[in-house]
Structure formats: C-alpha cells, structure tokens
Amino acid sequence: MVTIENRIPIFRRGNILDKEVLDNMKETPYEYYSLSYNEYSNGVICGIETYAEDEFLYITAGIIKYNNFYYKIKEKLKIEIPIEDGDYILKVKFLPPVEVEKGKYEKYSIEIFFSIDGKCQNNEMELVRIKRREGAEIRNPSAFVGIDKEYNIVNEIHKFKSTASGVSFPSKLLKIYAGRIFDEKEMESLDEVFCSTALNGSVSRELLNAYIKRRIREECHQADNQKIYEYLKQIYNSMKGNRFVRGSNVKKKNLMMVE
Structure with missing residues (x-):
C-alpha cells in the first residue's frame, strides 16, 4: 500500500x-x-x-x-x-x-x-x-477487444476519466481503440473525427455519447464504463476491414485465377 x-x-x-x-x-x-x-x-x-x-x-x-x-x-x-x-x-x-x-x-x-x-x-x-493467474507475465493492453476477459492484463476500463460533461472512458483505451480503427478498419467521416480527437486525448463524455448514438443508435448518458466498452466493441466489430495495403496508399486489387 x-x-x-x-x-x-x-x-x-x-x-x-x-x-x-x-x-x-x-x-x-x-x-x-x-x-x-x-x-x-x-x-x-x-x-x-x-x-x-x-x-x-x-x-x-x-x-x-x-x-x-x-x-x-x-x-x-x-x-x-x-x-x-x-x-x-x-x-x-x-x-x-x-x-x-x-x-x-x-x-x-x-x-x-x-x-x-x-x-x-x-x-x-x-x-x-x-x-x-500465477506463472504468466502481466501484460499491458495493445488490442481493444478482450481487455475485460483476458488473464494477466492491465484493465483500466473502470477507471473514471473526469470531464466537464461527466465521467468519461479512460483516455489510454480510447487511444488504443482509435489506433486500431485507423490501422484496420474502413472509416466514415464521423469515425475519423472521433478517433483523431481520441488520439489527442481530449474526449469528453458529451462527445462520447454523441458518437455512440450516431453509430449504433444507443442512448448511453447513464451507461457505466463497462457498458461504454461493450458499445465501442460493437462499433469496432461492425466495421469493415481496411482495404488499403499497410504502409502504402495503393488499394489491393481483387484478383481471380481462371484455370
């Protein structure tokens, strides 16, 4: 202590x-x-x-x-x-x-x-x-999905982030969420704005509520951090994979082999 x-x-x-x-x-x-x-x-x-x-x-x-x-x-x-x-x-x-x-x-x-x-x-x-669980190394999270289920991982989901519009989700986890979406997903303009803001570490509860409502039509003013996490996972899992080749600006071509 x-x-x-x-x-x-x-x-x-x-x-x-x-x-x-x-x-x-x-x-x-x-x-x-x-x-x-x-x-x-x-x-x-x-x-x-x-x-x-x-x-x-x-x-x-x-x-x-x-x-x-x-x-x-x-x-x-x-x-x-x-x-x-x-x-x-x-x-x-x-x-x-x-x-x-x-x-x-x-x-x-x-x-x-x-x-x-x-x-x-x-x-x-x-x-x-x-x-x-004894015998395994304690890890810091790098992926957004699974933080609440995995053993020996540092889970900040229930940490209160103070903002002027109420308790918000932890900044570190929002940055992981945003980083994964930029790397892996096809985004709408709303996602780009939200994720850019998250990477700057300045997401208010008001903005978080608005983002979730626009993306999955869920009211979350009274939701606790665990519920917010579930909503963000739902958004993440519903997004299509990124079609861009990592490290370049060229899209992958859809190729078909004919025998």
Missing part, C-alpha cells in the same frame, strides 16, 4: 505564513484547480496512467478530483502486483481531512492498494483490474 498526503495551509487569525507555507501554496495551486475544473466530475483530471513492468504496476504523476478536492500525485509510484491467483482491483481510498501541526495545515490523504474485494466503497475509486 502507498499513502500520499496533500497538505493545505489553513488561513486562520494568528497563524504565521512562514516559508514552508508559502512554498506549499506555490507548488500546489488549489485555487487554480478549483477555478479550472470546478464543473468536472470526480475522477482523473490528468496523468495517473498505469502500466506493468517486471511484476510491478507503475502509476504516473497526476491529479484526481474527489468531493471537490484535487489530490496531487507528484511523482511516479511503484506497487508490487500480487503473485497469487485472484481477481484484483487497484483502489484509491480517500481518507477524511484532518488538521495537523497545531492547525497549521489541513491534510488530505489517499491510500493506493490492491484489493480482492470487487466492490468500491463510497470513499474509494478504481484505477485498474487484473485477473491474476
């Missing part, structure tokens, strides 16, 4: 604004976050990308919003992946704020840990799932 602390100076009559307090304000501009992301949902604002390497899971620096507070992870984290068989969830647990150093700061802490419990409590948020 890893514990991260965020300390916010308390401006109270009689408190002294020493160098430590001022440096803290400079390094952690919570007022800026509040103004910039006030309308955003709970979830990952930026960063917090995960990947596996040598039986460890790494989490990059970033910001998570929860209950109108912005939890900052300043450096890359390294967490050992359990070796025993099991379906594990990497959770973030948000602890109640407490005053420390005689009321000088308010401390907001999070704990990041693997759990075998499949449900997140009200003060928890999921980052990753891994269906662990």
